[in-house]
Amino acid sequence: MKAPTLSAQRPVQPEATTTQPRKSRLSRKTTLSALLFLIPFAIMFLSMKVAPIFYAIYQSFFKTERSGLGVGSSESIFAGFGNYLLALQNSDFMASFGRVFLIGIVQVPLMLTIALFLALLLDSAFSPFRRGFRLIYFLPYAFPGVIAAIMWSFLYQPDIGPLSGWLSAIGIDVNFLANNMVFFSIGNMMTWGYTGFQMLIIYSALQAVPEDLTEAASLDGAGWWATAWHIKIPAVRPAIILTAVFSIIGNIQLYNDPAILSKVAPGISSTFTPIMAAQQQAAANNYNLAAAQSVILALVALVLSFGFLKFTQRKEADS
Amino acid sequence: MTTAPPRTTVRRPTQSPRPSRMPWRQQRVPFSARTFSFIVMAAFALYSLVPLWWLIVSATKSREDMFTTDPMLFSDFNLWGNIADVFAQQNGIFAIWTGNTVLYCVGGAAIATLLAAMAGYALGKYEFPGRKLVFNIILAAVLVPAILFALPLYLMFSEIQLVNTYWSVLLPSLVSPFGVFLAATFARQAIPNELLEAARIDGANEARIFWRIGLPIMSPALVTVFLYQFVAIWSNYLLPVLMLNNDTLQPLSVGLVNWRERLNEGISYHITITGSLLAVIPLLIAFSILQRYWRSDLTAGGVK
Numbered sequence: 108m109k110a111p112t113l114s115a116q117r118p119v120q121p122e123a124t125t126t127q128p129r130k131s132r133l134s135r136k137t138t139l140s141a142l143l144f145l146i147p148f149a150i151m152f153l154s155m156k157v158a159p160i161f162y163a164i165y166q167s168f169f170k171t172e173r174s175g176l177g178v179g180s181s182e183s184i185f186a187g188f189g190n191y192l193l194a195l196q197n198s199d200f201m202a203s204f205g206r207v208f209l210i211g212i213v214q215v216p217l218m219l220t221i222a223l224f225l226a227l228l229l230d231s232a233f234s235p236f237r238r239g240f241r242l243i244y245f246l247p248y249a250f251p252g253v254i255a256a257i258m259w260s261f262l263y264q265p266d267i268g269p270l271s272g273w274l275s276a277i278g279i280d281v282n283f284l285a286n287n288m289v290f291f292s293i294g295n296m297m298t299w300g301y302t303g304f305q306m307l308i309i310y311s312a313l314q315a316v317p318e319d320l321t322e323a324a325s326l327d328g329a330g331w332w333a334t335a336w337h338i339k340i341p342a343v344r345p346a347i348i349l350t351a352v353f354s355i356i357g358n359i360q361l362y363n364d365p366a367i368l369s370k371v372a373p374g375i376s377s378t379f380t381p382i383m384a385a386q387q388q389a390a391a392n393n394y395n396l397a398a399a400q401s402v403i404l405a406l407v408a409l410v411l412s413f414g415f416l417k418f419t420q421r422k423e424a425d426s
Numbered sequence: 427m428t429t430a431p432p433r434t435t436v437r438r439p440t441q442s443p444r445p446s447r448m449p450w451r452q453q454r455v456p457f458s459a460r461t462f463s464f465i466v467m468a469a470f471a472l473y474s475l476v477p478l479w480w481l482i483v484s485a486t487k488s489r490e491d492m493f494t495t496d497p498m499l500f501s502d503f504n505l506w507g508n509i510a511d512v513f514a515q516q517n518g519i520f521a522i523w524t525g526n527t528v529l530y531c532v533g534g535a536a537i538a539t540l541l542a543a544m545a546g547y548a549l550g551k552y553e554f555p556g557r558k559l560v561f562n563i564i565l566a567a568v569l570v571p572a573i574l575f576a577l578p579l580y581l582m583f584s585e586i587q588l589v590n591t592y593w594s595v596l597l598p599s600l601v602s603p604f605g606v607f608l609a610a611t612f613a614r615q616a617i618p619n620e621l622l623e624a625a626r627i628d629g630a631n632e633a634r635i636f637w638r639i640g641l642p643i644m645s646p647a648l649v650t651v652f653l654y655q656f657v658a659i660w661s662n663y664l665l666p667v668l669m670l671n672n673d674t675l676q677p678l679s680v681g682l683v684n685w686r687e688r689l690n691e692g693i694s695y696h697i698t699i700t701g702s703l704l705a706v707i708p709l710l711i712a713f714s715i716l717q718r719y720w721r722s723d724l725t726a727g728g729v730k
Contacts, residue, residue: 134553134554137552137553137554137632138552138554138555140548140552140632141548141549141552141554141557142548142554143632143633144544144545144547144548144552144632144636145544145545145548145549145560147541147544147545148541148542148544148545148601148606149545151541151597151600151601152564152567152601152603154597155575155579155597155598155600155601156567156575156601156603158582159575159578159579159581159582160575160578162578162581162582162585163577163578163581163582166581221470224466225466225467225470228463228466228467229467231463233459233460233463234460234463234464234467235460235463235464236464236467240467240468240471242714242717243471243474243475244470244471244474245713245717246474246475246478246710247474247477249709249710249713249714250478250706250709250710251657251660251661251679251705251706251709252661252663253660253661253663253679253682253683254679254682254702254705254706255477257682257683257686257698257702258477258480258481258702259477260686261484261695261698261699262477262480266493267484267492267493267497267695268480268497269476269480269496269497269498272497299473299474299477302470303474331459356569356571357571359571360571360573360574362573362663362664363661363663363664366663366664367663367683367686370683370686370687371686371687382573382574382577382664385577386577386664386668389577389580389581389668394581394584397577397581398577398578398581401574401577401578401581404574405570405574408569408570408571408574409566409569409570412569413569
């Protein structure tokens, strides 16, 4: 609600430049046109992005007090930071952060290493069938995540999926849906779905590395690996940072894979990830607590991605 | 871990023919480097393809064969029968889910693209006070993933009684901050100011200039915005799960997951598996055709 009035006030400013009446009329006209183009998006943005956040913040500072014997009459009373305290003391909610952190700290570096390595191979002239491989690697990303999760939930199932059979053929007996294995199972689903996408970002950046640079290095006798390590990887640092940020944000919002796998895997609780934990509070009609948890989640996502960007920028400045 | 082995294997190509003036890219590469590269890339390709192969094979199997035959090999071809079963289930609700998915994804992405094009054009081609501020607010919204808005939206929509309607999923899908960001970046770079000025001198009004000059030039970026938003709506599974109780309003994603967990109520695996394949094929075809639009703009928007 605030922003449109703010920007609507602005067009008045150009009148200050009265010395050039023609130009001021023109700039006022263009400001008006720009506003008209912006308005449809602005209305939707404010009502579908800004308003829900403010509504959640508002809700998070209240609690519902049911009066009488649960006949339906209830009233909201101000709770201050009570819901936030409750959320932070909620062991399910906190444990869910621990889980996504655990998955992220193993899965993200592994996935990015594979993506970077594949991108380097795809960028090397000696690699065969590069076009075909690139298309294949991209396929899982074009595959909708929800369907991928359904598919993997079947693949993990010993009676109709092939995986358990293959592993037991070489003497390994695992149940992908058991308690201790679900971390691996979810990590694998994420790796399958996103490595190709991350690889594509790094690969596109690699293609922009000037040819002279790599040629000069090879004339100096640098091998493939030395060229990659000293020239190419530093040149695509921004792209690698970008993929890391994407992955970190992706982990905080982890929902589809565990939520769908939980339908068949008893090892996945209904509060496995932070979003699932918040959803469960909403389902239990604890709207105020769910609101507080949503706000915490959005804040963590923002702080983490901004923080990571700043951190890498500072490191860049240091070196 | 993965990066250690190539060091010894792939290094050779550049060391032996050192005296040559040809850059190493054009030099003859020893067999070992090619082989190593092929093995690594093929292994990952296999990893990417095996699940898809399994899905295709399984969708052609009858309810019984799925349990008794090798999961990776075809047996009796029963795909048409399975498809008939998918559409017969619950009086053809699969067709309704498909229609809903088209409405949410195609309709939502189309309108979102138009809104993003207009806003991006305004931010990219007009100088006006507050432009930077608006741009930064939109950029911040890009950093908060759409799924994190789902629960707040649900709380808000419950309050105004909008849950369990088409609008509850469609309205949030019309906003694409990332789309505005891409459209603005593209408009700024691709639309020449001279062209706009010339049109203004010829007396065209701003709306007409946008429609006849801005939109056509921006169209490659807009295809990307559309695709991006389409996928974003498809993958935002939490939003329809929260909003829609009525299964005739649900999209394919929610419906198929419900089928997945209702095995005990008589929804056999072959129905869910074949339904999943049917849901995916149009997307895979569309994306193979439109792949270049993904590539060009992921870099345009990303590496900046």
